[in-house]
Amino acid sequence: xxxxxxxxxxxxxxxxxxxxxxxxxxxxxxxxxxxxxxxxxxxxxxxxxxxxxxxxxxxxxxxxxxxxxxxxxxxxxxxxxxxxxxxxxxxxxxxxxxxxxxxxxxxxxxxxxxxxxxxxxxxxxxxxxxxxxxxxxxxxxxxxxxxxxxxxxxxxxxxxxxxxxxxxxxxxxxxxxxxxxxxxxxxxxxxxxxxxxxxxxxxxxxxxxxxxxxxxxxxxxxxxxxxxxxxxxxxxxxxxxxxxxxxxxxxxxxxxxxxxxxxxxxxxxxxxxxxxxxxxxxxxxxxxxxxxxxxxxxxxxxxxxxxxxxxxxxxxxxxxxxxxxxxxxxxxxxxxxxxxxxxxxxxxxxxxxxxxxxxxxxxxxxxxxxxxxxxxxxxxxxxxxxxxxxxxxxxxxxxxxxxxxxxxx
Numbered sequence: 001x002x003x004x005x006x007x008x009x010x011x012x013x014x015x016x017x018x019x020x021x022x023x024x025x026x027x028x029x030x031x032x033x034x035x036x037x038x039x040x041x042x043x044x045x046x047x048x049x050x051x052x053x054x055x056x057x058x059x060x061x062x063x064x065x066x067x068x069x070x071x072x073x074x075x076x077x078x079x080x081x082x083x084x085x086x087x088x089x090x091x092x093x094x095x096x097x098x099x100x101x102x103x104x105x106x107x108x109x110x111x112x113x114x115x116x117x118x119x120x121x122x123x124x125x126x127x128x129x130x131x132x133x134x135x136x137x138x139x140x141x142x143x144x145x146x147x148x149x150x151x152x153x154x155x156x157x158x159x160x161x162x163x164x165x166x167x168x169x170x171x172x173x174x175x176x177x178x179x180x181x182x183x184x185x186x187x188x189x190x191x192x193x194x195x196x197x198x199x200x201x202x203x204x205x206x207x208x209x210x211x212x213x214x215x216x217x218x219x220x221x222x223x224x225x226x227x228x229x230x231x232x233x234x235x236x237x238x239x240x241x242x243x244x245x246x247x248x249x250x251x252x253x254x255x256x257x258x259x260x261x262x263x264x265x266x267x268x269x270x271x272x273x274x275x276x277x278x279x280x281x282x283x284x285x286x287x288x289x290x291x292x293x294x295x296x297x298x299x300x301x302x303x304x305x306x307x308x309x310x311x312x313x314x315x316x317x318x319x320x321x322x323x324x325x326x327x328x329x330x331x332x333x334x335x336x337x338x339x340x341x342x343x344x345x346x347x348x349x350x351x352x353x354x355x356x357x358x359x360x361x362x363x364x365x366x367x368x369x370x371x372x373x374x375x376x377x378x379x380x381x382x383x384x385x386x387x388x389x390x391x392x393x394x395x396x397x398x399x400x401x402x403x404x405x406x407x408x409x
Contacts (some may be wrong), residue, residue, distance in 0.1 A: 300376035
């Protein structure tokens with residue numbers, strides 16, 4: 001883990017040094033997430049028969065995790081439309097085919113097989129970790145290029161060298177959280193509530209505890225819940241309150257986190273720090289968003305950020321999808337499509353009839369040579385598929401009943 005933070009520091013320094021040269025070509029290509037104009041839709045014939053290349057997408061667009069899947073679908077489609085409006089990729093038109101998996105591993109594999117029948121040539125997905133672990137094994141067998149925007153479990157991309165990711169791993173995210181708390185906050189005694197049945201949650205906890213020990217933080221209470229018992233958190237909250245914890249760490253998704261915040265009212269009054277799974281909690285809480293004021297969230301993107309690329313993406317997304325969720329998952333997916341564009345250009349892909357396996361070989365070679373200057377930051381990829389980018393911590397600020405994210409780092 002110590003090496004992890006050396007790597008993070010190095011990446012942050014490298015990002016700072018290279019930002020000024022983002023438009024220059026060095027050993028690899030430097031790319032931008034493009035203009036924010038909405039362009040042509042996803043029309044065109046399927047497959048390579050008329051210069052149209054099918055990008056598959058898989059994620060939950062129904063069910064409890066739908067905010068993530070809908071955002072990924074929309075973010076990817078926005079990028080596809082922009083790229084097609086600008087002439088495509090080396091003259092190739094892109095088409096997004098997105099399938100719902102309801103955050104279920106078995107359904108996700110079924111969706112993957114269905115997308116192959118639609119002549120999918122590469123996959124942006126899956127969105128959530130457990131389904132991604134299952135699908136990545138199938139993709140590795142097929143030598144299908146896979147770039148997950150948000151599958152953060154370590155095992156999401158370990159099945160083969162065809163797998164890459166846009167986001168941080170769970171242990172890395174946990175370590176970043178512990179490091180940030182130790183270096184920037186007064187709290188030294190930490191209480192944790194986590195989902196012991198979910199690899200995303202347990203992975204973050206593992207990384208958090210390892211670095212917390214190194215940094216002098218004490219985990220005074222750790223309370224678990226499972227997928228079968230995720231509506232009543234009164235026992236866990238009371239245990240945390242009785243422990244003397246000075247901060248509550250919530251490494252799980254926004255649906256359950258919203259319930260914890262509501263049920264903690266009048267029982268627990270300490271700062272709350274969450275992982276990227278809390279992105280979306282503002283919308284879920286609705287008119288109760290006041291209780292999230294001051295909550296810390298890890299996310300590479302904030303809709304309220306004034307940074308030029310983020311602001312342009314936010315404007316384009318909200319114009320195209322005014323009634324749909326906008327969160328980091330949308331930004332990750334948007335950047336995924338532009339990373340694919342850069343890799344296709346680097347690999348000199350000019351014929352949409354290329355086989356999925358041959359395309360995969362060219363893309364995975366190109367991924368380690370490109371550098372994406374995207375909405376979620378400056379990103380490069382190592383040969384193991386892991387991204388190199390600087391982390392960000394946000395704080396929810398509520399004014400006049402409206403919640404927004406303030407970028408802290």
